[in-house]
Amino acid sequence: MPHIDTLLAQAGRGRDPRTGAISTPIYQTATYAHPALGQSTGFDYSRTTNPTRAALEEAMAGLDGAAAACAFASGLAALTTLLCLFKQGDHLVVAEGCYGGTYRLLDQVMAPFGLTVTYVPVLDQAAYRAALRPDTRAILVESVSNPCLLVPDLPGLAGIARTAGVLLVVDNTLLTPYWLRPLELGADLVLHSASKYLAGHNDCIGGVVTVRDEALAGRLKFLQNAVGAVLGPQDAWLVLRGLKTLGLRLERQQRNALTIARWLQEQPMVTRVHYPGLPGDPGHATLKGIASGLGAVLSFEVQDRATLERLIAGVSLIAYAESFGGVESLITVPAVQTHANLSPAERLRLGVTDTLVRLSVGIEDAGDLIADLGAALALDPGMRNDRGTSAGG
Numbered sequence: 001m002p003h004i005d006t007l008l009a010q011a012g013r014g015r016d017p018r019t020g021a022i023s024t025p026i027y028q029t030a031t032y033a034h035p036a037l038g039q040s041t042g043f044d045y046s047r048t049t050n051p052t053r054a055a056l057e058e059a060m061a062g063l064d065g066a067a068a069a070c071a072f073a074s075g076l077a078a079l080t081t082l083l084c085l086f087k088q089g090d091h092l093v094v095a096e097g098c099y100g101g102t103y104r105l106l107d108q109v110m111a112p113f114g115l116t117v118t119y120v121p122v123l124d125q126a127a128y129r130a131a132l133r134p135d136t137r138a139i140l141v142e143s144v145s146n147p148c149l150l151v152p153d154l155p156g157l158a159g160i161a162r163t164a165g166v167l168l169v170v171d172n173t174l175l176t177p178y179w180l181r182p183l184e185l186g187a188d189l190v191l192h193s194a195s196k197y198l199a200g201h202n203d204c205i206g207g208v209v210t211v212r213d214e215a216l217a218g219r220l221k222f223l224q225n226a227v228g229a230v231l232g233p234q235d236a237w238l239v240l241r242g243l244k245t246l247g248l249r250l251e252r253q254q255r256n257a258l259t260i261a262r263w264l265q266e267q268p269m270v271t272r273v274h275y276p277g278l279p280g281d282p283g284h285a286t287l288k289g290i291a292s293g294l295g296a297v298l299s300f301e302v303q304d305r306a307t308l309e310r311l312i313a314g315v316s317l318i319a320y321a322e323s324f325g326g327v328e329s330l331i332t333v334p335a336v337q338t339h340a341n342l343s344p345a346e347r348l349r350l351g352v353t354d355t356l357v358r359l360s361v362g363i364e365d366a367g368d369l370i371a372d373l374g375a376a377l378a379l380d381p382g383m384r385n386d387r388g389t390s391a392g393g
């Protein structure tokens with residue numbers, strides 16, 4: 001098996017023997033002509049199979065060590081289809097602090113169909129065990145929670161799932177197969193929002209599910225076609241193109257994130273930094289034991305509301321925007337953006353305070369990013385006002 005760097009660089013190669021095109025062609029077609037009655041080229045209709053999407057799916061299966069991968073129109077389309085593996089009356093154990101859209105899908109869309117959920121604290125192994133019931137079918141957890149970046153014990157959870165005879169589903173969007181391969185740790189299904197690191201350029205929306213077991217892979221492929229929330233060929237191509245530089249981007253983003261996290265720790269207006277890459281972080285040792293990288297998303301608390309407002313208004317290189325994982329750095333305020341639909345009490349319990357800021361570190365120069373943050377944190381609004389007044393007068 002080639003090294004992951006080789007798999008990434010060569011993702012999608014060799015798909016067009018006729019011309020030898022190095023880049024995977026974008027098969028922008030809905031349907032395919034059949035050679036003769038009862039025959040097929042292997043492609044019948046693009047919801048079922050499309051060669052560009054198939055190239056991405058093969059690449060992702062290879063990266064995750066999976067029996068198969070299925071690509072979807074978004075991370076949530078991927079999760080919706082995955083949840084169709086279950087039925088009315090089934091119960092899931094889900095780690096708290098999961099992606100806001102995951103909560104929304106489970107509580108507001110799936111619950112009315114009779115899928116029940118018990119949420120448990122990310123790090124509490126006993127709580128996962130205690131939440132299991134005879135009708136439990138799966139445990140769903142993110143490899144690193146967000147925005148507080150807690151790291152669950154995945155091998156431990158795989159053991160709990162195996163003993164109970166339920167599936168372990170891991171949302172690995174924050175780490176990608178480059179850093180962590182949950183199927184190797186005993187997970188059954190892995191969910192990826194390709195909109196983040198896999199595509200990596202803040203330019204498309206997509207999702208992928210990889211699956212370890214052949215029979216389950218067959219069921220998932222059936223659902224992919226039956227539900228129909230598939231990834232289009234153009235976006236499949238963008239994700240494939242992103243994969244080629246995934247390792248390069250992540251190495252740089254991780255290096256930048258560590259530099260920025262260390263700098264943030266020294267700023268008097270910053271009261272707390274969450275980043276598993278810091279040796280003192282609670283998730284550091286756990287993640288080091290299972291992953292080859294420690295991520296490039298960090299979050300931090302500033303001392304008060306005024307500092308938060310100054311920071312968000314003052315950054316110029318770093319964009320104030322939702323999402324993470326792209327080459328451009330983005331800053332987010334989870335309490336008013338990604339976690340706005342939770343009650344204030346629930347937010348507080350999950351550590352999402354009103355002055356918590358999430359930073360997705362891009363591939364820019366770390367010094368420039370620090371200068372941008374530093375200028376925004378230091379900007380005295382009074383002074384800025386003075387300057388404005390004198391310039392105006």
Ligand SMILES: *Cc1c(COP(=O)(O)O)cnc(C)c1O
Binds near residue numbers: 102171194205207
């Ligand atoms: C973004 C995200 C999703 C949803 O993916 P979309 O592509 O936005 O639908 C799911 N899980 C995590 C952890 C995410 O960050």
